Amino acid sequence: MTTTFDDTVDAGTAARTPFEELRQRLTGTLHTPDDPEYAVRASAWNLAVEMAPAAVVAVRTAEDVATTIRFAREHGCTVGVQATGHGAKSSLAGHLLVVTSGLDELVVHPEGWARVGAGVKWLRVIEAAAPYGLAPLNGSSSDVGVVGFTTGGGVGPMSRMHGIAADKVRAFDVVTGDGVARRVTPTEHPDLFLALRGGKGATAIVTAVELDLVEQATFYGGAIYFDGADAEGVIQRWRDWSARLPEVGSTSFALFQLPDLPGVPPPLVGRMTLAVRFLWVGDPAEGRALLDEIRGLAPVVLDDAGLRPYTEVDAVHADPVDPMPCTDPAMLLTDFPAEAAELLLAVAGPGSGSPQVLVEVRALGGAYARPPAHPDAFSHRAAGYSVLAVGIPGTGSSEHAQCLFSALSDWDTGGIWPNFGPPHDETTARRAYAPATLRRLAEVARTYDPDGVLQCGEYARLADAVTT
Known part of the structure; x- marks a missing residue:
């Protein structure tokens, strides 16, 4: 039997909940559907996802988070959490959606670490660290929130060099599902420390994180x-080239079909193009020589590679920043x-009729594949490549992506990064975590959230249905 989440808020529970009582306890604000700010506060980055909680709590302090969770326990409600709204799923909103964007603390320590509030995006950390010659292990877009990215594992442009973002965590400040504020480190609540690095929001709401730069x-x-x-020839050469790339280099390729929108370079509009992305942290001359091997394969439509300050890291992936409706399924491969x-080109390449705006293949390995210093909940270090398909709803992009993934099924690991496939039912939970990890998450969730208040914790408890 497949367990699924309820995508709607229980109307009876919502009607009986004295939200005014909670509002009076908060330093932040509470918004119900009759409030003009409700839609803005609840909105996800992906405009195709509707978040419809009974109320939104825009917190300003960690105590606001604890107050909300304790209130939810008193009144039989569930609590979801959202910062930037990337990776949102309707079923994870809960009755009360805690929005953490107001937790904007940021302190960069010149000796090499930072303390970051749950509402902070990577761009602020990148810019604050730059004067000291430091950088975080951010995602491919600096517009993504630090905490959500890190608790999902966090695979970014420097993962081959330095591992995933979760590997750099020193400590978390959290509020668990029992309403208790806790500091979590490798020695303080080590079970929570494991679960929070890769387990997304299953066991606690993070209010701040401390991480190494x-x-x-x-x-x-x-x-x-x-x-x-020219995609076929370039991709086949990219395969061999990327396989021998030293760990100080990372790369992906992406098939683009970009519309005429602000910010899209004119040479890329209205045609299929192939982008080879590259980030090199070794000697710049050596990096240029390596990329020249790719440059020489075919005529270059646009060359946007060069020596850059780390504050320009978004140039590697050039991900969109403004909210938009999209479909974005993904998979992991053992090999490519x-x-x-x-097969990928036959389904998604030139002449295929692909509706996708982007199809990306990213090479992994290096430090990404090595075990962390402390056990975590990230289950996918053996994967060799990731595949991501991004399309527009209503164009057949979701159905096409499944055709693409079926074509690549011989190399499918069966898994998915929690950030690329947020767990929200039994199927996605099984893909996000190995069975032993899912059972461990369930154990931690039962310990710290015995009443099942945290909506994300529900997928951890689905481990009871998992068989090896």
Whole structure:
């Protein structure tokens, strides 16, 4: 039997909940559907996802989070959490959606670490760390929130060099589902420390995180673009080239079909192009020489690679910033041999009729694949590649993505990063976590959230249905 989440708020529970009582306890604000600010506060980054809680609590302090959770326990409600709204799922909103964007604390310590509030996006950390020659292990977009990215594991442009973002966590400040504020480190509540690094929001709401930074003032990289007609030859050479890339380099390729929108370079509009993304933290001359091997494969439509300050790291992936409706399923591969590349191009390449705006294949390995210093809940270090398909709802993009994934099924690991496939039912929970990890998350959730207040914790408890 497949367990699923209820996508709607229980109307009876909502009607009986004295929200005015909670409002009086908060330093932040509470918004119900009759409030003009409700829609803005509840809105996810992906405009195709509707978050419809009975109320939104825009917290200003960690005590606001604790107050909300304790109130929910008193009144039989569930609590969801959202900061930037990336990776949102309707069923994870809960009765009370805690919005943490007001937790905006940020302190960068020149000796190499930072304390970051749950509402902070990566861009602020990148800019604050830059004067010291430091950088965080941010995601491919600096517009994403630090905490959500890190608790999902956090695979970014420097993961091959330094591991995933969760590997750099020193400590969390959290409020668990029993309404208790806790500090979590490798020695204080080590079970929570494991669960929070990769377990997304299953066991607690994070109010702040402390993480190590790396010494990185500049990098060589960006993206170079080819016409779609040259995709087959470039991708086949990219396969061999990326396989021998030292760990100080990371790369992906992306098939683009970009509309005429503000910010889209004119040479890329209205055609299929192939972008080879590259980030190199070694000697810049060596990085340029390596990328020149790719540059020479075919005529370059647009060359946006060079020596850059780390504050320009978004140039590597050039992800959109403004909220938009999209479909964005993903998968992980064991390998990406020539046959897989041919199948991918047949389904999503030139002449295929693909509706996708983007199809990306990212090479993994290096420090990403190595075990962390402390056990965590991230289950996918053996994966060799990731695949992401981004489309527009109503264009057949979801159905097409499943055709693409079916074509690549011989190399499917069966897993998915929690950040690319937020767990929200039994199927997605099984894909996000190995059975033993899911059972561990369930154990931690039962310990710290015995009444099942945290909506994200529900997928951890689905481990009771998992069999090995």
